[in-house]
Amino acid sequence: MVVQANLARALGQLERQTHAVIEQTIEKGREFAFTSADFERVRKLIYGRAGISLSPSKHEMVYSRLGRRLRTLGLSHFSDYLTLLEDGDAVEWEAFTNSLTTNLTAFFREEHHFPVLAELLQRQKGNGPLSLWCSAASTGEEPYSMAMTAVETFGTLKPPVKIVATDIDTNVLMKARQGVYPMERLEKMSQERIRRFFLRGKGASSGQARVRDELRALIDYRPLNLLDASWSIRGPFHAIFCRNVMIYFDKPTQYRILQKFVPLLHPDGLLFAGHSESFHHAANLFRPRGKTVYEGVAGTHATGR
Numbered sequence: 001m002v003v004q005a006n007l008a009r010a011l012g013q014l015e016r017q018t019h020a021v022i023e024q025t026i027e028k029g030r031e032f033a034f035t036s037a038d039f040e041r042v043r044k045l046i047y048g049r050a051g052i053s054l055s056p057s058k059h060e061m062v063y064s065r066l067g068r069r070l071r072t073l074g075l076s077h078f079s080d081y082l083t084l085l086e087d088g089d090a091v092e093w094e095a096f097t098n099s100l101t102t103n104l105t106a107f108f109r110e111e112h113h114f115p116v117l118a119e120l121l122q123r124q125k126g127n128g129p130l131s132l133w134c135s136a137a138s139t140g141e142e143p144y145s146m147a148m149t150a151v152e153t154f155g156t157l158k159p160p161v162k163i164v165a166t167d168i169d170t171n172v173l174m175k176a177r178q179g180v181y182p183m184e185r186l187e188k189m190s191q192e193r194i195r196r197f198f199l200r201g202k203g204a205s206s207g208q209a210r211v212r213d214e215l216r217a218l219i220d221y222r223p224l225n226l227l228d229a230s231w232s233i234r235g236p237f238h239a240i241f242c243r244n245v246m247i248y249f250d251k252p253t254q255y256r257i258l259q260k261f262v263p264l265l266h267p268d269g270l271l272f273a274g275h276s277e278s279f280h281h282a283a284n285l286f287r288p289r290g291k292t293v294y295e296g297v298a299g300t301h302a303t304g305r
């Protein structure tokens with residue numbers, strides 16, 4: 001028994017030493033020192049700040065994205081950078097968060113949602129101004145798709161619709177506000193939509209397109225962290241788009257966010273989720289109303305009409 005225990009201890013030690021040697025060898029070829037312990041610190045910090053659960057496979061992604069911050073700040077060790085964050089540097093916290101978000105999006109992504117939104121708007125015609133919330137707006141393609149749907153439904157560039165578009169990432173919000181996109185980003189849209197809603201750039205701006213001002217005027221962009229205890233946003237909303245962001249959060253975090261959506265959703269409103277997101281674990285709050293579309297469970301949603 002004693003021999004076995006000693007052997008196990010020795011093997012454990014050997015494993016740790018081998019691991020350290022491998023890590024040092026990798027570090028030698030790198031611009032910045034980045035250990036597994038540093039990576040764990042990054043994971044904890046971004047989880048605490050934004051609710052984002054980074055899987056161990058994101059080690060290299062973290063090195064490359066945060067490496068740019070170290071270069072800008074003239075630091076050579078991730079540990080120094082992380083200490084700066086832990087000391088509460090507000091500017092760096094924003095840059096850190098912006099660096100670690102994933103902003104993949106597209107115009108009319110998950111297209112089946114937009115006819116559902118159009119029907120909802122159609123049903124509410126004549127009921128005064130309608131409010132929509134896009135809660136992970138990224139670079140703006142999603143809120144602009146909602147705005148195009150509203151314009152098409154009401155047949156005017158000034159529909160009675162207001163869209164609040166939020167995201168934790170302040171860089172993407174800046175791009176969204178500008179509303180300028182490379183032409184390739186528009187490729188999947190019909191020529192009619194492109195003609196109606198975009199202005200093609202000329203000269204130095206050729207190859208780019210700008211969203212028309214009337215469309216931009218329908219959207220109010222604001223930073224908002226879904227993880228924050230209180231949100232600076234007022235409902236009720238006829239639609240809440242919360243697509244392809246919940247996948248980064250664990251179930252308890254998702255549930256807390258869904259609970260906060262409840263009083264913000266209009267009694268006839270709908271919640272739209274991403275293709276790989278399901279809210280079955282919150283069946284007491286929302287029930288399915290089609291493919292990744294949910295409605296509030298009676299009695300739990302907002303009462304103001």
Ligand SMILES: C[S@@+](CC[C@H](N)C(=O)[O-])C[C@H]1O[C@@H](n2cnc3c(N)ncnc32)[C@H](O)[C@@H]1O
Nearest residue numbers: 050101104105136138168169225226243244245
């Ligand atoms: C993959 S994009 C999805 C964009 C768009 N909703 C779509 O489906 O095409 C995820 C977005 O969620 C944002 N995000 C991540 N964590 C967030 C948080 N805690 N609060 C608000 N937005 C967050 C990211 O900045 C990113 O722009």
